[in-house]
Amino acid sequence: MRNRPEEPPVSAYPVHPVDEKLPALKMATTGLQHVAAMYAGVVAPPLIVGAAIGLTGTELTFLTAACLFTAGLATFLQTLGVWKIGARLPFVNGVTFAGVAPMTAIAASAHDRSDALPVIFGAVIVAGLLGFLAAPFFSKAIRFFPPVVTGTVITLIGVSLLPVAFGWAQGPDPAAKDYGSAEYLGLAAATLVIVLLLRRFTHGFVKQIAVLIGLVAGTVVAIPLGVTDFGPVADADVIGFPAPFHFGAPQFQLAAILSMCVVMVVSMTESTADMLALGEIVERPADERTIAAGLRADTLGSALSPLFNGFMCSAFAQNIGLVAMTRIRSRFVVAAGGGFLVLMGLCPMAASLIAVVPRPVLGGAGVVLFGSVAASGIQNLVGAGLEKGENVLVVAVSLAVGLIPVTEPDFYHAFPETARIVLDSGISTGCMTAVLLNLVFNHLGRQRAQTRGAKETAVPLAAPQSIT
Secondary structure (H helix, E strand, O other), rough: OOOOOOOHHHHHHOOHHHHOOOOOHHHHHHHHHHHHHHHHHHHHHHHHHHHHHOOOHHHHHHHHHHHHHHHHHHHHHHHOOEEEEEOOOOOEEEEEEEHHHHHHHHHHOOOOOOHHHHHHHHHHHHHHHHHHHHHHHHHHHHHHHHHHHHHHHHHHHHHHHHHHHHHHHHOOOOOOOOOOOOHHHHHHHHHHHHHHHHHOOOOHHHHHHHHHHHHHHHHHHHHHOOOOOOHHHHHHOOOOOOOHHHHOOOOOOOOHHHHHHHHHHHHHHHHHHHHHHHHOOOOOOHHHHHHHHHHHHHHHHHHHHHHHOOEEEEOOHHHHHHHHOOOOOOHHHHHHHHHHHHHHHOOOOHHHHHHHOOOHHHHHHHHHHHHHHHHHHHHHHHHHOOOOOHHHHHHHHHHHHHHHHOOOOOOOOOOOOOHHHHOOOHHHHHHHHHHHHHHHHOOOOHHHHHHHHHHHOOOOOOOOOOOO
């Protein structure tokens, strides 16, 4: 990825920006900014699954806190690393949304709803352990990710996330009468304008935490409008610990395990794409070894998560946009964010403070964050040689296939539920399409054609002279 004109090359730094340790205050505020960017994505799956199972309000709060706690532990594994585990890149890990549909299906098929979570936890543990063993083999797929593929995938990640921001901007409840009202959209627009003004007219530290300031300012603006709800803070406990196996010992059912293994494959595919994207943005390209270590962190974090009542973990694409925009590339900043997640899991009241931020405010900031990811992908495509061969066709078809679930969510409604786990993930389908088309157009038959051309243009050897 090209350096911006105002930035020195990475080689000019005494320590690579990814390994840089920032001052405590800056690390804390920028780490909190990462938490704010991904909080809604972490709490949504437990809220949806918990509601499907019929958990009480107290149990739902406990499940949400447990997912925050395990997301923090998984983030530590990914950023700080241990042995051959962890990509050691500025990645935030949290509950993958790809598992929501199969987990709710498992809950619906349970004869006793009290057994639903133990069955889900057992399936996640097995899928995580199998994924951990498969990580080094899965990472070898990196040779199928040239710039034309990575650029396409990065663009697709950003474009696929933008509808999430647009949904947040319209309000908290799609079924409500005021969903999409001028009040909500105006609040989202005000937050977006605040972030843009801060990025344009401020410098240094303030500029780097523009998103966090925008979220706080947007929340303050929302108070007189009656949009901000402080109820979760008043009702939350000060201290709480996600006691192991709170909902019962894990149970192991084959059908549930198979469905979660499919989710694990989807999650590993998306994580591979995310690592390639982030590697380009922070100018430390993710090689096969890095991807293997990152996938080990994802899968081990997933296997350990159910011990503390959490779900399958995966790298969060939302935070890639924050890294791209702020240019703060330190993995220790994200590790600080992981620390906040752990504290929120241990202190539900602290977790509820982030929940106070209205959805429209998150939507306004999300436009900047997710759009930055798409812009980074386009920048990669510029240098990918689109004028060569059929690269334009590879990009065009892959983006189209990847955007099907975004533009037509019910497009695959007639397919089996197991197949939809993969098909409804636009990032996964777009990624696989890009890899396949790149192989077809740029590799298969190319070597044979080059060999044939070399033979045709070769200069024939002169016939040996006879000795007379």
